[in-house]
Amino acid sequence: MDKKKVIVIGAGVAGLASAIRLQHAGYEVEIFEKEKLPGGKMHRIEKDGYKFDLGPTIVMMPELYKELFELCDRNPDDYIPMERLDPMYSVFFGDQPDDQYDISSDLVKLTATLEKFSDEDAKGFMFYLQEIYKRFLVAKNHFIQRPFRNKSDFYNPSTLKKAFELKTLDAADHFIGKYIVNERLRQMISFQTLYIGVSPFTGPSLYTMIPMIEFLYGVWFIKGGMYTMAEAMERLFLELGGSIRYEENVEEILIDGKHAKGIRSNDNNHYSDYVVCNADFPFAMKHLVKDKKAKGKYTDKKIDSMKYSCSCFLMYLGMNRKYDEVKQVHNFVFNEGLEDNLNGIFNGKKLENPSFYVYIGSKVDPSLAPEGKDGLYILVPVSELSTSQYEWDEETIQYYRSYVLNALKIIKGFENLEDEIISETYMTPRDFESKFNAYNGACFGLQPTLSQSNHLRPQAKAENCENLYFTGSSTHPGAGVPIVLLSAKIAVAELILDDQGILIDYT
Numbered sequence: 001m002d003k004k005k006v007i008v009i010g011a012g013v014a015g016l017a018s019a020i021r022l023q024h025a026g027y028e029v030e031i032f033e034k035e036k037l038p039g040g041k042m043h044r045i046e047k048d049g050y051k052f053d054l055g056p057t058i059v060m061m062p063e064l065y066k067e068l069f070e071l072c073d074r075n076p077d078d079y080i081p082m083e084r085l086d087p088m089y090s091v092f093f094g095d096q097p098d099d100q101y102d103i104s105s106d107l108v109k110l111t112a113t114l115e116k117f118s119d120e121d122a123k124g125f126m127f128y129l130q131e132i133y134k135r136f137l138v139a140k141n142h143f144i145q146r147p148f149r150n151k152s153d154f155y156n157p158s159t160l161k162k163a164f165e166l167k168t169l170d171a172a173d174h175f176i177g178k179y180i181v182n183e184r185l186r187q188m189i190s191f192q193t194l195y196i197g198v199s200p201f202t203g204p205s206l207y208t209m210i211p212m213i214e215f216l217y218g219v220w221f222i223k224g225g226m227y228t229m230a231e232a233m234e235r236l237f238l239e240l241g242g243s244i245r246y247e248e249n250v251e252e253i254l255i256d257g258k259h260a261k262g263i264r265s266n267d268n269n270h271y272s273d274y275v276v277c278n279a280d281f282p283f284a285m286k287h288l289v290k291d292k293k294a295k296g297k298y299t300d301k302k303i304d305s306m307k308y309s310c311s312c313f314l315m316y317l318g319m320n321r322k323y324d325e326v327k328q329v330h331n332f333v334f335n336e337g338l339e340d341n342l343n344g345i346f347n348g349k350k351l352e353n354p355s356f357y358v359y360i361g362s363k364v365d366p367s368l369a370p371e372g373k374d375g376l377y378i379l380v381p382v383s384e385l386s387t388s389q390y391e392w393d394e395e396t397i398q399y400y401r402s403y404v405l406n407a408l409k410i411i412k413g414f415e416n417l418e419d420e421i422i423s424e425t426y427m428t429p430r431d432f433e434s435k436f437n438a439y440n441g442a443c444f445g446l447q448p449t450l451s452q453s454n455h456l457r458p459q460a461k462a463e464n465c466e467n468l469y470f471t472g473s474s475t476h477p478g479a480g481v482p483i484v485l486l487s488a489k490i491a492v493a494e495l496i497l498d499d500q501g502i503l504i505d506y507t
């Protein structure tokens, strides 16, 4: 019997993971990707002998990365060799030794760090872990690994009871504040909601499970950086017999009556039994789905009225030396006025004193920079384009560049940073929009507010069109590499359910 054909739009993490799962399940899969490389936001920037991860850098929940390779009877170590980072990262508040913290996921070292704040804060931290771990198990087993195809999948007594156990109404910072008094420690355990583009001051407290995941499951590094994962997924997909077409800009999802029947790309039609769309959901609904009925409730007006996660300004700096004084791969430079900073991000202001993040992959993998040199990746969270009250022109870039280079002088080793730069590249919200079709340049897709989460977030199966599925950060369960890997798992399970009537147990 002929294999059924699936077209996947986009070779981002979720597109590649869906394609691998479908090819493995016996479908003939072809990916159409507008760029020249796999990975989407998990791209690589190569310049002047330096190699930078473009977007994601922090590997959490490594078992979800490995699952894809194990599913296809491969040894993950042959594709994505990983090492655990301990300490996980450094946090800098100022230039004194007491202003700098190395955060470990080793309980003995972590307890020593916590007790330096106070015994009460250390005790509070343990209570926080206990409470959030309970809620994490509910989320893991009942919400983030399953779809909400019909309203009744959420609105039934057993799921509603579990939803109640998630206790989602509290904001992250407020929840942490119940357990921890010290302001700095609170910031260190709540800023991680920014990993999915939402403020800890407004984002649901459930997302304080992100630091919990770091503490309990560790932070990992893949040899070669994150981009190794993108290359490894591409390699696995090709080994399984799949095909990828790069520089194919999909212009339309072809819909005949109530069924998707293929795509139009670079002015050519391509037909298939199913279409899986990894292009950002709001972008795809607005620009690729032209059929009004198939859009359903996702009209252009609705898409524009939804809330979007923050964006990022990134600098990729090739340096003329190594920075042995800076010990960790991941570094967070905090401004004490974090709340103002975050309000500014979500109110569209040009930020006066932003906190930011510095990643030095070449510390653990020297092959990422020329011999004896380091490459610095610097990320400043900024407003997405629909809220931003300023333009991303040369002046804005220079504004943030000078701020960051000046602020970095507090870190020992970085005092003369500006003079040590020999190569420079940037990514702005406009680049995320034009390169990857990220709607509003939002780096993490739709914001995971309560009204845009679980059953209220776009689902894998299109509501008003058969044979069409969505995957990626703007769909359920949300953003972040491990989470979009789950979104791919869900999308594929939904397709197989429709095609073969086989119900996959998601938990």
Ligand SMILES: Cc1cc2nc3c(=O)[nH]c(=O)nc-3n(C[C@H](O)[C@H](O)[C@H](O)COP(=O)(O)OP(=O)(O)OC[C@H]3O[C@@H](n4cnc5c(N)ncnc54)[C@H](O)[C@@H]3O)c2cc1C
Pocket (backbone or CB within 6 Å): 009, 010, 011, 012, 013, 014, 015, 032, 033, 034, 035, 039, 040, 041, 042, 054, 055, 056, 057, 058, 059, 060, 195, 248, 249, 250, 251, 278, 279, 280, 312, 314, 379, 435, 436, 437, 438, 443, 444, 471, 472, 473, 474, 479, 480, 481, 482, 484
């Ligand atoms: C700066 C930054 C830092 C991050 N840090 C982390 C981190 O440390 N850890 C972590 O886990 N996560 C992190 N994330 C989040 C994570 O990178 C994303 O959630 C994830 O990579 C999104 O994958 P995706 O498949 O949903 O989307 P994308 O990567 O956006 O993939 C979509 C793909 O579709 C393609 N496409 C779009 N439109 C079309 C079209 N019309 N035709 C053909 N192709 C099309 C795009 O080119 C792209 O390749 C970060 C993200 C950013 C931007």
